Amino acid sequence: MLLLALDTATPAVTVALHDGTDVIASSSQVDARRHGELLLPAVDRVLAEADVKLDAVTGIVVGIGPGPYTGLRVGLMTADTFGLVLGVPVHGVCTLDGLAYAADIEKGPFVVATDARRKEVYWARYADSRTRLTDPAVDRPADIADQVAGLPAVGAGALLYPDTFPGVHEPEHVSAAALAALAAERLAAGEELPAPRPLYLRRPDAQVPKNYKVVTPK
Amino acid sequence: MADSRDEPLVLGIETSCDETGVGIVRGTTLLADAVASSVDEHARFGGVVPEVASRAHLEAMVPTIERALKEAGVSARDLDGIAVTAGPGLAGALLVGVSAAKAYAYALGKPLYGVNHLASHICVDQLEHGALPEPTMALLVSGGHSSLLLSSDITSDVRPMGATIDDAAGEAFDKIARVLNLGFPGGPVIDRYAREGDPNAIAFPRGLTGPRDPAYDFSFSGLKTAVARWIEAKRAAGEEVPVRDVSASFQEAVVDVLTRKAVRACKDEGVDHLMIGGGVAANSRLRALAQERCEAAGIRLRVPRPKLCTDNGAMVAALGAEMVARGRPASSWDLSADSSLPVTDPHVPGHHHDHVHEVSKENLYS
Ligand SMILES: [Zn+2]
Numbered sequence: 001m002l003l004l005a006l007d008t009a010t011p012a013v014t015v016a017l018h019d020g021t022d023v024i025a026s027s028s029q030v031d032a033r034r035h036g037e038l039l040l041p042a043v044d045r046v047l048a049e050a051d052v053k054l055d056a057v058t059g060i061v062v063g064i065g066p067g068p069y070t071g072l073r074v075g076l077m078t079a080d081t082f083g084l085v086l087g088v089p090v091h092g093v094c095t096l097d098g099l100a101y102a103a104d105i106e107k108g109p110f111v112v113a114t115d116a117r118r119k120e121v122y123w124a125r126y127a128d129s130r131t132r133l134t135d136p137a138v139d140r141p142a143d144i145a146d147q148v149a150g151l152p153a154v155g156a157g158a159l160l161y162p163d164t165f166p167g168v169h170e171p172e173h174v175s176a177a178a179l180a181a182l183a184a185e186r187l188a189a190g191e192e193l194p195a196p197r198p199l200y201l202r203r204p205d206a207q208v209p210k211n212y213k214v215v216t217p218k
Numbered sequence: 219m220a221d222s223r224d225e226p227l228v229l230g231i232e233t234s235c236d237e238t239g240v241g242i243v244r245g246t247t248l249l250a251d252a253v254a255s256s257v258d259e260h261a262r263f264g265g266v267v268p269e270v271a272s273r274a275h276l277e278a279m280v281p282t283i284e285r286a287l288k289e290a291g292v293s294a295r296d297l298d299g300i301a302v303t304a305g306p307g308l309a310g311a312l313l314v315g316v317s318a319a320k321a322y323a324y325a326l327g328k329p330l331y332g333v334n335h336l337a338s339h340i341c342v343d344q345l346e347h348g349a350l351p352e353p354t355m356a357l358l359v360s361g362g363h364s365s366l367l368l369s370s371d372i373t374s375d376v377r378p379m380g381a382t383i384d385d386a387a388g389e390a391f392d393k394i395a396r397v398l399n400l401g402f403p404g405g406p407v408i409d410r411y412a413r414e415g416d417p418n419a420i421a422f423p424r425g426l427t428g429p430r431d432p433a434y435d436f437s438f439s440g441l442k443t444a445v446a447r448w449i450e451a452k453r454a455a456g457e458e459v460p461v462r463d464v465s466a467s468f469q470e471a472v473v474d475v476l477t478r479k480a481v482r483a484c485k486d487e488g489v490d491h492l493m494i495g496g497g498v499a500a501n502s503r504l505r506a507l508a509q510e511r512c513e514a515a516g517i518r519l520r521v522p523r524p525k526l527c528t529d530n531g532a533m534v535a536a537l538g539a540e541m542v543a544r545g546r547p548a549s550s551w552d553l554s555a556d557s558s559l560p561v562t563d564p565h566v567p568g569h570h571h572d573h574v575h576e577v578s579k580e581n582l583y584s
Binding site for chain 2 (some may be wrong): 034036037039054069081102200204205206
C-alpha cells in the first residue's frame with residue numbers, strides 16, 4: 001500500500017505519503033490564501049523526499065472538508081485528476097476526522113472545530129479519536145455552547161472562540177499524515193471510505209457579481 | 219508541408235465562467251471540443267453565480283476530460299502539453315480548472331501552459347481558418363467582454379486598443395431581450411426578430427462616437443437605458459411595442475459601433491485582417507455589416523463558427539499548441555488562477571520552468 005494524502009479544506013495545505021505502516025514523507029504549510037499555488041509543489045517535494053514516483057501510488061486520500069469551498073476544491077480536483085490518470089481509487093476522509101485522529105484522545109467525548117469564517121465553525125462531536133458521534137455541521141459558536149459545554153475541543157476553530165471552547169487540545173491544524181494514517185487503518189480493516197465528494201454544508205451564495213454574464217430563465 | 223503528426227498535440231481546459239470546456243488540438247487541427255455547461259443552474263438567479271459555477275466545474279471536469287479524449291481518439295500519454303485558462307475570469311471557477319490542469323500535467327509528466335482567456339478567443343480562429351495573420355486585429359464580443367485587441371504574435375504580443383467602459387455587448391442583448399420579454403439568451407432571439415424589422419425605424423444612440431470620445435472604447439449602458447425608456451414610454455402610452463423594429467434598431471446601434479470602431483482601428487494601424495470572436499460573433503447582422511465594411515475597406519474578415527466563438531476548451535488548446543510550437547516557456551507548478559490577468563499577458567511563464575519541468579518529466583516515464 002502506498003497512499004498519497006492531501007487536504008486543503010482548512011488554512012493548512014498538507015500532503016503526506018503513507019506506506020500502510022508509516023508516514024514516509026510529509027509537508028504542511030499554513031496559508032489560507034494560496035492553496036492553489038502551494039499544493040502541487042508540495043506533492044512534488046513529498047514525492048522527491050521519499051524518492052518515489054507518482055505512478056507508484058496505489059491510492060489517493062483526500063480531505064473532503066467541511067471547509068471554505070474555494071480551497072477545499074483545490075485538493076478534491078487534484079485528487080480526482082490524479083485518480084483519473086493513475087487509475088487508482090480516490091478515498092475521501094472527513095477533515096474533522098483527521099483532526100480527531102491526530103488529537104489521539106482515547107476517552108472522550110470531545111469536539112473538533114475548524115474555522116468556517118463568517119463567525120461560524122465547522123464542528124462534530126467524538127467519542128474517541130476514531131469514533132465520530134455527530135454529522136459535521138456549521139454553526140455559530142454561541143448557538144452550540146450547550147452541546148459542547150465542558151468538552152475539550154480540538155482545532156483552530158476552537159482557538160478562535162474561547163468563550164465557547166475554553167479547554168483547547170492539540171493539534172491546531174489538520175495534517176495529511178494523520179489523514180493518511182487513519183485511511184490506512186480503515187482500509188486495512190476492510191472498511192469503506194467515503195467518496196471524494198465535498199462537504200460544503202452551506203448553499204451557494206446566490207450573488208451575481210456586476211459585469212458578469214446575464215442569465216434569465218427560459 | 220510537415221507531417222501533421224509532428225504538430226503539437228495539446229489538451230486545453232477552460233473554466234473561467236460557467237462552461238467546463240476541454241478541447242484537444244493537433245497544431246491548428248481541432249480534434250475534440252467537449253463542453254459541459256451549468257447555465258441552467260444559474261437561470262433562476264438571473265446571472266452566473268460564481269459558487270454555483272465552481273461547484274459544477276468540480277463535478278464536470280473528469281467526465282469532460284474523458285469525453286474529449288474519446289472524441290479525439292488519442293491517448294493522454296501522447297499529449298505534448300496541457301493548457302489551461304489562468305485568467306481573466308471568476309477566481310473560484312478558474313482555480314478548479316487550474317488545479318485540474320496542474321494535476322493532469324504533473325501526473326502525465328507533461329508541460330503545463332497557463333494561458334490568457336482573451337488571447338485564446340483570438341487563437342481559436344486558427345482551427346477554422348489556419349495560421350493567424352500577423353498582425354491580426356481582433357474584436358471580442360460576448361456576455362463577459364467587449365474588446366478590440368491587436369496582436370502581432372498571439373503567444374507574446376497582445377495589445378489592447380479599446381474595451382467597453384461599462385456593459386459587455388452580449389449583456390446589452392440579454393437585458394433588452396428581458397425588457398421585451400423575449401427570454402434567454404437574448405442574442406439569438408433579438409437577431410431573429412431583427413431580421414423582420416427596420417433597423418432605421420428608431421434612432422437609438424451610438425455610445426462613444428463623438429469627435430472627442432476615445433476612438434476604440436465602447437459603451438452600451440446608455441443605449442440600454444435609451445431602449446428600455448423607449449419601450450416603457452410606448453407601454454405607458456398604451457401602444458403596442460413594435461418588437462421587430464426595436465430589435466432591429468437596437469441591434470443596428472450595437473453592431474454599427476462595433477464594426478465602425480473595429481474597421482477604423484484596422485485602418486489606423488494598417489492591419490488588413492479583422493477577426494471577430496466571442497458569443498456575439500454569432501450575430502448575423504454583426505457578421506453581415508462587418509463583411510460589408512471590411513470589403514469596402516479592403517480588409518479580410520475571419521469569424522470562426524459559433525461553437526468556437528463561445529467559451530470552450532478548444533480555444534485554450536489552440537493557444538497552448540501555439541505556445542509549444544513557438545517554444546514558449548511552460549508555467550510552474552505554483553501557477554495560480556488570476557481573475558484579473560492582464561490581456562497583455564498571453565500566458566504565464568514559469569519563473570524557473572527548466573528546473574521544474576525536468577522534475578516533472580522524470581516523474582513518471584523516465
Ligand atoms: Zn470568453
